[in-house]
Amino acid sequence: xxxxxxxxxxxxxxxxxxxxxxxxxxxxxxxxxxxxxxxxxxxxxxxxxxxxxxxxxxxxxxxxxxxxxxxxxxxxxxxxxxxxxxxxxxxxxxxxxxxxxxxxxxxxxxxxxxxxxxxxxxxxxxxxxxxxxxxxxxxxxxxxxxxxxxxxxxxxxxxxxxxxxxxxxxxxxxxxxxxxxxxxxxxxxxxxxxxxxxxxxxxxxxxxxxxxxxxxxxxxxxxxxxxxxxxxxxxxxxxxxxxxxxxxxxxxxxxxxxxxxxxxx
Amino acid sequence: xxxxxxxxxxxxxxxxxxxxxxxxxxxxxxxxxxxxxxxxxxxxxxxxxxxxxxxxxxxxxxxxxxxxxxxxxxxxxxxxxxxxxxxxxxxxxxxxxxxxxxxxxxxxxxxxxxxxxxxxxxxxxxxxxxxxxxxxxxxxxxxxxxxxxxxxxxxxxxxxxxxxxxxxxxxxxxxxxxxxxxxxxxxxxxxxxxxxxxxxxxxxxxxxxxxxxxxxxxxxxxxxxxxxxxxxxxxxxxxxxxxxxxxxxxxxxxxxxxxxxxxxx
Numbered sequence: 001x002x003x004x005x006x007x008x009x010x011x012x013x014x015x016x017x018x019x020x021x022x023x024x025x026x027x028x029x030x031x032x033x034x035x036x037x038x039x040x041x042x043x044x045x046x047x048x049x050x051x052x053x054x055x056x057x058x059x060x061x062x063x064x065x066x067x068x069x070x071x072x073x074x075x076x077x078x079x080x081x082x083x084x085x086x087x088x089x090x091x092x093x094x095x096x097x098x099x100x101x102x103x104x105x106x107x108x109x110x111x112x113x114x115x116x117x118x119x120x121x122x123x124x125x126x127x128x129x130x131x132x133x134x135x136x137x138x139x140x141x142x143x144x145x146x147x148x149x150x151x152x153x154x155x156x157x158x159x160x161x162x163x164x165x166x167x168x169x170x171x172x173x174x175x176x177x178x179x180x181x182x183x184x185x186x187x188x189x190x191x192x193x194x195x196x197x198x199x200x201x202x203x204x205x206x207x208x209x210x211x212x213x214x215x216x217x218x219x220x221x222x223x224x225x226x227x228x229x230x231x232x233x234x235x236x237x238x239x240x241x242x243x244x245x246x247x248x249x250x251x252x253x254x255x256x257x258x259x260x261x262x263x264x265x
Numbered sequence: 266x267x268x269x270x271x272x273x274x275x276x277x278x279x280x281x282x283x284x285x286x287x288x289x290x291x292x293x294x295x296x297x298x299x300x301x302x303x304x305x306x307x308x309x310x311x312x313x314x315x316x317x318x319x320x321x322x323x324x325x326x327x328x329x330x331x332x333x334x335x336x337x338x339x340x341x342x343x344x345x346x347x348x349x350x351x352x353x354x355x356x357x358x359x360x361x362x363x364x365x366x367x368x369x370x371x372x373x374x375x376x377x378x379x380x381x382x383x384x385x386x387x388x389x390x391x392x393x394x395x396x397x398x399x400x401x402x403x404x405x406x407x408x409x410x411x412x413x414x415x416x417x418x419x420x421x422x423x424x425x426x427x428x429x430x431x432x433x434x435x436x437x438x439x440x441x442x443x444x445x446x447x448x449x450x451x452x453x454x455x456x457x458x459x460x461x462x463x464x465x466x467x468x469x470x471x472x473x474x475x476x477x478x479x480x481x482x483x484x485x486x487x488x489x490x491x492x493x494x495x496x497x498x499x500x501x502x503x504x505x506x507x508x509x510x511x512x513x514x515x516x517x518x519x520x521x522x523x524x525x526x527x528x529x530x
Contacts, residue, residue, distance in 0.1 A: 010314040011327040046311040046372045049275040062276040064364075065419065065463065099329075103444035104369060107311045107376030114372050137430060154330065158504040162516035165402060165495060165505040167439060171518055175437055179368035198330065230430060239423040240430040251427035252517060253436055 001220060003027050004091035005036045008098040008109035012041075015152045015197045015205075020097045022209045023150065026216035035087055039108045045080065046111030052078055069119030077118060084116040088142060093219055094186065096176075097150040099197065103172050113180055122184040133237050136183050138229030143185030146224065149173060150212070152197040160195070169193055174253045178227055187224035189215075226258040266485060268292050269356035270301045273363040273374035277306075280417045280462045280470075285362045287474045288415065291481035300352055304373045310345065311376030317343055334384030342383060349381040353407060358484055359451065361441075362415040364462065368437050378445055387449040398502050401448050403494030408450030411484065414438060415477070417462040425460070434458055439518045443492055452489035454480075491523040 005024065009016040024034045037044075050056060053067040055076040071077045077085070088094065098105050105113075117123065122142075126135030135141075151173070153160065160169040173191055181188045192215050194200070194208050215222070228234045234246055247255045270289065274281040282303075289299045302309075315321060318332040320341040336342045342350070353359065363370050370378075382388065387407075391400030400406075416438070418425070425434040438456055446453045457480050459465070459473050480487070493499045499511055512520045 010312070010329075013326045040312070040314065046376060047275070047305070048366075048371065049305065061278045063463065064275075064366075101313075101329075102375075102378050102382065102448075103440035104375065106313065107372045107379050110367075110369065110375045111311060111372030113367050117367065156503070156505070158506055161504075161506060163507040163520060165500055165507075165521065167443065167518050167521070168516065171436065172440055172444075174432060175368035175440070178432065179437075183367075198328065235430055238421070239426075240421070241423055241426060242428040242430075251433065252519075253432050254517075255428060256430065256432070 001092040002033045002035065002090055003093045003095060003219070004087050005034065005095045005097055006109065006112060007036060007038045008040070008096075008106045008112075010040045014099070015194065015200060016097050016099050016150070018205070019150060019152070019194070019208065019212055022212055023095065023097075023216050026213040027219070030217060035091065037084065037087065037112075039112060044108055044112060045115070046108045048111070048114045052081070052115060054078070065119045065124065069124055072118045072120035081115050081118065084112070085118070085121055088116070091145065093146040093148070094142075094181075095148050095150055098152075100151050100153040100155075100172075103166065105176065117180070117184065125184075128238075130237055132231045133235075133240060134230075135185070136230060137178075138182060138185065138227065139231060140183070140185030145186055146189060146219065147181040147186035148189040148215075148219070149176065149191040149193075151191055152194045154198045155195060157195040160193075171253055177225065178253070178256060182225075182227045188227065189219070189222050189224055228256050228258055266357040267298045267300065267355055268358045268360060268484070269352050270299065270360045270362055271374065271377060272301060272303045273305070273361075273371045273377070275305045279364070280459065280465060281362050281364050281415070283470070284415060284417070284459070284473065284477055287477055288360065288362075288481050291478040292484070295482060300356065302349065302352065302377075304377060309373055309377060310380070311373045313376070313379045317346070317380060319343070330384045330389065334389055337383045337385035346380050346383065349377070350383070350386055353381070356410065358411040358413070359407075359446075360413050360415055363417075365416050365418040365420075365437075368431065370441065382445070382449065390449075393503075395502055397496045398500075398505060399495075400450070401495060402443075403447060403450065403492065404496060405448070405450030410451055411454060411489065412446040412451035413454040413480075413484070414441065414446075414456040414458075416456055417459045419463045420460060422460040425458075436518055442490065443518070443521060447490075447492045453492065454484070454487050454489055493521050493523055 007020050027034050053071050056067050098109050125140055128134050158164050159166045162168050177188045242255055270285055272285050292299050318336050321332050363374050390405055393399050423429050424431045427433050442453045507520055
């Protein structure tokens with residue numbers, strides 16, 4: 001199988017980069033192919049702007065979804081974006097490796113999502129009718145593939161627990177896991193998170209590496225998070241609210257899982 | 266009073282930019298002073314890298330919190346970052362104006378947070394002991410000031426409702442409102458959200474503008490979201506978990522509000 005890593009850390013000696021190398025080695029040892037997009041090393045352009053749409057006339061107002069969709073359809077996306085889309089199509093699995101900065105991804109990685117996820121590729125795909133609301137949330141261009149986050153955090157694990165002050169890590173990652181990975185079709189695996197990253201000693205690193213190697217060995221067998229598919233009947237169309245009969249009276253991110261996280265599937 | 270807007274949209278004719286102008290005019294009409302950081306117009310550098318820490322020796326491993334803290338303490342932050350920090354200190358209120366891209370802020374705005382929120386300024390501030398865990402979550406350098414999000418979304422409001430497929434808008438914004446605004450001390454006002462931004466006609470714009478003008482008139486009187494202060498006794502130290510006696514058995518983002526959102530205060 002082919003696995004694409006997208007790494008977002010400015011320091012080659014960082015924990016994120018080191019764990020990325022551990023994961024690559026573990027996958028190669030199993031006979032898989034790996035590709036790494038190292039955003040900082042590649043000097044990735046982080047911001048969406050007019051330069052992304054060279055075919056857009058100078059006097060035309062930039063509407064990002066429209067411009068992005070036209071560039072995708074006409075093959076005029078910039079080379080860096082087209083190249084990343086080709087990697088996503090080629091890869092059977094995607095792993096985003098990054099430090100948690102301000103409870104989200106570093107800007108350079110957000111900019112990879114903002115630019116590579118063009119209209120017609122990652123959104124605005126498929127039929128919108130009274131039966132379907134596009135190919136998204138379980139369907140889409142990247143359906144049949146797997147994705148996983150590899151996150152390092154300087155904070156303590158309890159601070160990210162169910163009642164921890166930062167909010168539960170699964171909820172903090174929901175906009176990424178559900179909104180950026182499940183949305184264009186990926187099956188999303190439970191995240192690999194390392195806490196107190198700045199205080200990790202050699203023994204701590206070895207333990208994390210071992211845990212990560214096991215996750216790589218099981219990358220294609222681990223049970224994905226059981227997010228509900230949009231067009232499978234669980235949601236009203238077009239309001240896209242969960243059917244009243246499902247988890248009645250409940251609300252929030254957790255209702256979008258077919259069974260509670262961690263209960264197995 | 267002084268109000269700082271940070272605007273993150275590449276198109277001057279965008280809804281985000283237009284609403285920003287409406288808000289600025291409304292505040293000036295009330296006698297307030299306004300400042301606007303227009304990230305795209307200013308060519309804001311979005312990514313944290315070694316260039317941000319000119320005093321860091323070339324052979325030194327880049328550890329972002331340490332490098333950022335040293336640059337802040339020694340006055341060697343880059344001019345663009347120092348200038349934004351000065352604006353934040355001067356402003357009584359901060360408004361972040363942006364389109365919701367992939368359920369979060371555009372990369373350029375995340376890069377403003379990543380770079381301007383240096384160690385010693387927005388985190389790593391204050392005493393860590395068995396009584397306090399730093400000046401954060403209700404205390405900190407920006408305490409006594411107010412902050413608010415102005416968000417435009419292409420999606421439908423029901424898709425962001427309590428049981429909508431995208432997840433509730435308040436939960437999607439929690440990492441920003443609680444994690445980026447309340448964390449360094451801001452009182453956070455309910456967000457101003459405009460849905461179906463790409464389909465808004467002239468009457469829709471006028472209605473949104475009117476609603477926004479009212480929010481600007483009440484900017485300094487609106488009741489903030491009742492997030493719990495970290496060092497006020499609600500949390501165990503150092504695990505930073507909510508005391509077992511508070512909202513027993515409950516978990517998730519909502520337990521960090523003193524009373525449910527929307528119930529008044």
